[in-house]
Amino acid sequence: MVRQVTAFSNATVKRLRSLREKKARRAEGLFLAEGLRIIAEARDSGQLPEIIAFSPEGAKHPLAAEIIAQAEAAGADAVETTADILAKMSGKDNPQMLLGAYRQPDTSLDRIDRSTADLWIVAQALRDPGNLGTILRTGDAAGAGGLILIDDCVDPFSVEAVRASMGALFTQQIATARWDEFIAWLRSGEGQLVGTSLKATDDYLDSKYERPCFLLIGNEQQGLPADYEAACDLLVKIPMAGRADSLNAAMATAVMAFAIRSSWR
Amino acid sequence: MVRQVTAFSNATVKRLRSLREKKARRAEGLFLAEGLRIIAEARDSGQLPEIIAFSPEGAKHPLAAEIIAQAEAAGADAVETTADILAKMSGKDNPQMLLGAYRQPDTSLDRIDRSTADLWIVAQALRDPGNLGTILRTGDAAGAGGLILIDDCVDPFSVEAVRASMGALFTQQIATARWDEFIAWLRSGEGQLVGTSLKATDDYLDSKYERPCFLLIGNEQQGLPADYEAACDLLVKIPMAGRADSLNAAMATAVMAFAIRSSWR
Numbered sequence: 001m002v003r004q005v006t007a008f009s010n011a012t013v014k015r016l017r018s019l020r021e022k023k024a025r026r027a028e029g030l031f032l033a034e035g036l037r038i039i040a041e042a043r044d045s046g047q048l049p050e051i052i053a054f055s056p057e058g059a060k061h062p063l064a065a066e067i068i069a070q071a072e073a074a075g076a077d078a079v080e081t082t083a084d085i086l087a088k089m090s091g092k093d094n095p096q097m098l099l100g101a102y103r104q105p106d107t108s109l110d111r112i113d114r115s116t117a118d119l120w121i122v123a124q125a126l127r128d129p130g131n132l133g134t135i136l137r138t139g140d141a142a143g144a145g146g147l148i149l150i151d152d153c154v155d156p157f158s159v160e161a162v163r164a165s166m167g168a169l170f171t172q173q174i175a176t177a178r179w180d181e182f183i184a185w186l187r188s189g190e191g192q193l194v195g196t197s198l199k200a201t202d203d204y205l206d207s208k209y210e211r212p213c214f215l216l217i218g219n220e221q222q223g224l225p226a227d228y229e230a231a232c233d234l235l236v237k238i239p240m241a242g243r244a245d246s247l248n249a250a251m252a253t254a255v256m257a258f259a260i261r262s263s264w265r
Numbered sequence: 266m267v268r269q270v271t272a273f274s275n276a277t278v279k280r281l282r283s284l285r286e287k288k289a290r291r292a293e294g295l296f297l298a299e300g301l302r303i304i305a306e307a308r309d310s311g312q313l314p315e316i317i318a319f320s321p322e323g324a325k326h327p328l329a330a331e332i333i334a335q336a337e338a339a340g341a342d343a344v345e346t347t348a349d350i351l352a353k354m355s356g357k358d359n360p361q362m363l364l365g366a367y368r369q370p371d372t373s374l375d376r377i378d379r380s381t382a383d384l385w386i387v388a389q390a391l392r393d394p395g396n397l398g399t400i401l402r403t404g405d406a407a408g409a410g411g412l413i414l415i416d417d418c419v420d421p422f423s424v425e426a427v428r429a430s431m432g433a434l435f436t437q438q439i440a441t442a443r444w445d446e447f448i449a450w451l452r453s454g455e456g457q458l459v460g461t462s463l464k465a466t467d468d469y470l471d472s473k474y475e476r477p478c479f480l481l482i483g484n485e486q487q488g489l490p491a492d493y494e495a496a497c498d499l500l501v502k503i504p505m506a507g508r509a510d511s512l513n514a515a516m517a518t519a520v521m522a523f524a525i526r527s528s529w530r
Binding site for chain 2: 134137166168171238240241242250251259262
């Protein structure tokens with residue numbers, strides 16, 4: 001049954017709105033995704049929201065109507081509400097007409113089956129949610145299996161990260177781990193750990209990448225700590241032509257991921 | 266002479282603050298850059314601010330002090346102010362301790378000398394200032410000569426674009442033009458126009474790139490219009506592995522720019 005909600009003070013409205021905060025996401029184990037494109041991507045990846053909110057206009061779109069019906073059939077709380085209330089929940093003047101609250105997946109490292117993909121992206125102390133989402137999207141486009149977040153990274157389930165991922169949050173596996181946990185797990189099986197460093201002597205285009213390859217990306221400001229670089233099986237550099245500084249973390253990920261992939265053709 | 270400014274109502278404070286708005290930037294012909302890293306990059310590229318504002322702490326840094334002295338010697342208005350006032354001007358809680366107002370360069374297409382670089386990036390209807398800045402930074406790293414902005418793009422001199430460029434705004438030439446102007450200019454000399462399209466049949470890794478190469482990047486949402494694609498000398502695709510959508514505009518630029526550059530080695 002679709003519920004009609006027209007009050008800003010409604011408990012579900014407040015609950016969805018609270019999911020913009022990390023504390024509430026952690027307490028509830030839920031996160032928000034906004035817009036038909038991302039919600040359809042989630043559905044196509046087999047994931048339906050536990051709560052789905054939409055405006056009357058949103059429900060008119062055939063694909064949206066189909067997903068709302070599927071979510072309801074699967075037990076979701078389906079809430080028809082006003083554009084104003086959706087705007088309040090999304091924190092945007094021009095809100096999407098569809099919004100879902102999804103269960104956060106288990107992000108334990110032991111849920112990752114490395115044999116399911118040739119490439120995995122490992123990011124350390126990533127600070128910017130837009131970068132995180134963009135890296136997920138790039139990983140998806142480059143055929144990575146998922147993203148392993150090391151040390152104190154920004155929350156991958158933040159609204160900004162989900163939005164920047166353009167749905168790749170639902171197609172990429174996500175794990176979080178401390179560095180020592182990650183290294184122990186990595187060395188318990190096959191896998192080449194590849195870092196990029198401006199100090200490396202091996203050119204990224206002349207290097208041999210093994211499968212599975214774990215591409216390690218450092219923090220936006222500091223790059224990789226020295227002992228993390230030392231733990232890599234291969235350290236490569238992307239030669240820079242420029243007078244300004246290096247590539248940003250997400251760009252370096254894109255260039256490396258596509259270079260690794262093309263080296264396997 | 267360094268002026269001391271301690272009033273929020275000071276005319277220079279208001280003037281610098283106003284440069285966060287496009288209207289004021291256009292009227293004044295100035296734009297803002299924040300932080301020592303970017304301002305040092307500008308200086309290293311031969312550009313000094315017309316107004317430089319700094320906190321007492323900011324002026325203590327030897328490199329900052331050197332640049333402040335150089336700017337003053339070149340006739341800049343040097344303003345020592347408080348951290349609170351810098352915060353108001355930069356619109357950030359945690360402001361940079363150094364802020365400069367720079368003269369906007371002439372962005373006429375006829376200022377571009379295509380013989381000075383092998384690669385030029387051409388972006389159409391780019392909407393996001395962070396993407397624009399990131400594309401500038403990527404162009405710098407990949408050895409591009411500059412960025413040509415076609416149709417209605419976001420302002421390259423916005424604070425967000427300058428920040429995301431990490432100083433590449435000062436090392437890359439910038440031009441703005443309508444599409445028909447650009448095509449007339451392009452065809453008046455040598456140059457291969459390369460577009461990316463999911464519909465293309467040529468793989469980006471198997472294609473031959475000529476110099477100078479003009480890499481055409483489409484709008485974040487719609488990609489390139491069909492007639493723009495038709496005007497390209499070469500249309501290539503980056504094969505996507507993913508289940509979600511394509512690479513974003515800045516990522517596609519990075520992958521293409523580095524692939525073109527590596528094809529010339």
